[in-house]
Amino acid sequence: MCYYYKTLKGLTYVSPFFIAFTELFKNTIDMSDASNTTATTEVGKLKLAIQKSGRLHDDSMKLLKECGIDISNGVNKLKAEASNFPLEVYFLRDDDIPQYVEDGVADIGFVGENVVLEKKKKVDLVEKLGFSKCRLSIAVSKGVNYENASFLEGKKIATSYPVIVQDFLDREGIKADIHEISGSVEIAPGIGLAEAICDLVSSGSTLFMNGLKEVETILQSQAILIKNKHLNIEQQQVLDKMLFRIQSVKKAKNNKYVLLNAPNENLEKIISILPGMKSPTVLPLAEKGWSSVHSVLKESEFWDIIEQLKALGAQGILVVPIEKMII
Numbered sequence: 491m492c493y494y495y496k497t498l499k500g501l502t503y504v505s506p507f508f509i510a511f512t513e514l515f516k517n518t519i520d521m522s523d524a525s526n527t528t529a530t531t532e533v534g535k536l537k538l539a540i541q542k543s544g545r546l547h548d549d550s551m552k553l554l555k556e557c558g559i560d561i562s563n564g565v566n567k568l569k570a571e572a573s574n575f576p577l578e579v580y581f582l583r584d585d586d587i588p589q590y591v592e593d594g595v596a597d598i599g600f601v602g603e604n605v606v607l608e609k610k611k612k613v614d615l616v617e618k619l620g621f622s623k624c625r626l627s628i629a630v631s632k633g634v635n636y637e638n639a640s641f642l643e644g645k646k647i648a649t650s651y652p653v654i655v656q657d658f659l660d661r662e663g664i665k666a667d668i669h670e671i672s673g674s675v676e677i678a679p680g681i682g683l684a685e686a687i688c689d690l691v692s693s694g695s696t697l698f699m700n701g702l703k704e705v706e707t708i709l710q711s712q713a714i715l716i717k718n719k720h721l722n723i724e725q726q727q728v729l730d731k732m733l734f735r736i737q738s739v740k741k742a743k744n745n746k747y748v749l750l751n752a753p754n755e756n757l758e759k760i761i762s763i764l765p766g767m768k769s770p771t772v773l774p775l776a777e778k779g780w781s782s783v784h785s786v787l788k789e790s791e792f793w794d795i796i797e798q799l800k801a802l803g804a805q806g807i808l809v810v811p812i813e814k815m816i817i
């Protein structure tokens with residue numbers, strides 16, 4: 491099995507890392523291919539690819555921990571095993587993860603949506619993971635008078651994301667010259683390499699420090715869970731279990747548990763604005779005329795609802811984070 495990568499000059503070369511990695515796990519792959527049975531532990535075990543080091547690594551490990559999956563060994567190695575879940579974790583370059591998942595060397599992967607769209611590999615999106623949120627944006631020098639995308643016609647755009655940028659230009663019907671570079675994209679206008687750049691942005695401070703302004707957002711990205719298109723039934727069952735845990739963790743992060751004291755004369759109005767998981771819990775307080783109300787609130791609606799509760803006489807409002815949320 492050989493894998494070739496395109497270099498900037500259009501040459502191809504075989505990645506020694508890919509060959510070493512493929513050899514290392516050959517037995518596992520061959521076993522599932524050859525036996526085509528469903529009973530062995532190897533077949534039921536899921537192989538998850540995550541970033542070895544970089545921005546996605548820590549949050550990927552944290553998510554596994556929050557899902558109760560214990561990866562105790564091998565973080566500095568290529569591969570580690572969960573002690574309490576049928577999962578093997580491979581630590582890889584995030585740019586390579588879509589390829590590994592398409593080929594079935596890994597069954598699933600945590601990777602930036604931007605990388606999946608750029609690589610155009612045949613994998614399925616399973617779930618958005620809610621971390622590493624960033625956007626892929628076009629930026630130009632601060633002094634430039636940019637009105638709309640037609641500014642880019644005939645211009646040079648420096649980027650590490652030529653495929654996504656070309657898709658954007660095609661959608662806009664614009665012809666521009668894409669100059670692919672692998673890093674420090676933001677210096678390109680300053681050194682006369684390009685009139686515009688397209689790069690990942692989160693706070694915008696790197697653009698600002700390089701005298702650039704953001705003029706078009708062409709993609710909103712975050713870490714996503716992808717899967718190989720040909721998982722067997724056992725692997726899909728393990729993935730479903732893992733997904734259930736991931737969704738419970740995500741829901742918990744997006745919600746808060748609220749406890750408050752409510753005057754009985756406004757109890758009905760207060761209950762009507764507190765959705766709860768089914769309906770709020772209401773308990774009488776020792777003090778006559780008051781009740782304790784417990785409910786769950788969406789983080790996004792939180793401040794609006796708290797304002798309304800206060801206006802209805804709610805007191806002693808306590809807000810507590812939720813660790814897991816099983817609905």
Ligand code: AMP
Nearest residue numbers: 544545546602604622623624690691692
């Ligand atoms: P890196 O470790 O810098 O190679 O980045 C890995 C992935 O993290 C990228 O492919 C994006 O999905 C995401 N990412 C990159 N830059 C940012 C950023 N500024 N803020 C949040 N996520 C980012």
